[in-house]
Amino acid sequence: MAGVAAEALALLQRGDSASAQALVEAACARGDGDALAMRALWRVEGRLVPRDLIAARADLAAANTIGAARILAGFLAAGTGGKRDWAGALAMLDDWASRDPVAAQQRALIAAMAIDTKGDPIALPTVKPLSDSLMILALPGLLTAPECDLLAALSDRRLRPALIFHEGQKRFVADPIRDSDAAGFPIVSEWPAIHAINRRLAAVSGTTVEQGETLQVLRYRPGQQYRPHLDAVPGLTNQRSLTLLVYLNDDYQGGETHFTRLPLTHRGRKGDGLLFANTLPDGRPDPMSEHAGLPVQAGLKLIASRWIRQRPPESPDGFGQHEAMA
Incomplete structure (x- = not known):
């Protein structure tokens, strides 16, 4: 992790959470992807800022980084922080597959699953x-x-x-x-x-x-x-x-x-x-x-x-x- 996010982590490790928050907030205002992803994680954890899954989802969408895209695709798939959108989650995997090997691996695996358009299984094993x-x-x-x-x-x-x-x-x-x-x-x-x-x-x-x-x-x-x-x-x-x-x-x-x-x-x-x-x-x-x-x-x-x-x-x-x- 480089740039603002790394600097913020260093501040947190020294116990200076106020400076870390100020640094990240300023970077988010400039549209820094790593800072937006970090703030999203803080909002999920509810430690340095109030827990807010809706706002975390918005930060992830704005971040446009590999790490944020992985989490956002999961939020869409599960309906975390907003409406569930299975088709949108698959579209995200398609969009990132050429840049993120984990997205490509997931997409290939899902394509082989016997599931319906909502991601639910069509058949189950005999018990x-x-x-x-x-x-x-x-x-x-x-x-x-x-x-x-x-x-x-x-x-x-x-x-x-x-x-x-x-x-x-x-x-x-x-x-x-x-x-x-x-x-x-x-x-x-x-x-x-x-x-x-x-x-x-x-x-x-x-x-x-x-x-x-x-x-x-x-x-x-x-x-x-x-x-x-x-x-x-x-x-x-x-x-x-x-x-x-x-x-x-x-x-x-x-x-x-x-x-x-x-x-x-x-x-x-x-x-x-x-x-x-x-x-x-x-x-x-x-x-x-x-x-x-x-x-x-x-x-x-x-x-x-x-x-x-x-x-x-x-x-x-x-x-x-x-x-x-x-």
């Missing part, structure tokens, strides 16, 4: 029940190999040690039961291809796309695991009622998904999904849903994960601190 005690469904071929590869490639540089939000400390800390690396695709990274995948995950789970938390990609190295746990969070008024996993590769040993109280151990092939319920009929966490990601013995395990709530968020800020961060 295979795995248990009589708990709703656990195998979803063969939920994603294609190229779709899995895209998620793996886009998450590679953003993978960081998995964190959880500590209620007592009011901050993110290392996850004590999961030693994987994680990468999320929040609204600034829910680009059109990612959004189309999220719509498929919603359709196959019988939910709306708005009920899903941020899509995550998890990477497990040899010896790493996700110890026995429940995905439902005690006390949530809008509970994580469903979990949907997608196996992004299969060239590793170990790493099976194990339901500790059934017992059931399952491992899908690349592109296969696994959907299961986390709650009882009254919304309380179901102890029978306790599960673990067993230790990887060799190779790298990549898996996509999406927690699905009982209903969409009531706040425009989404699901708050319990939502996966990136």
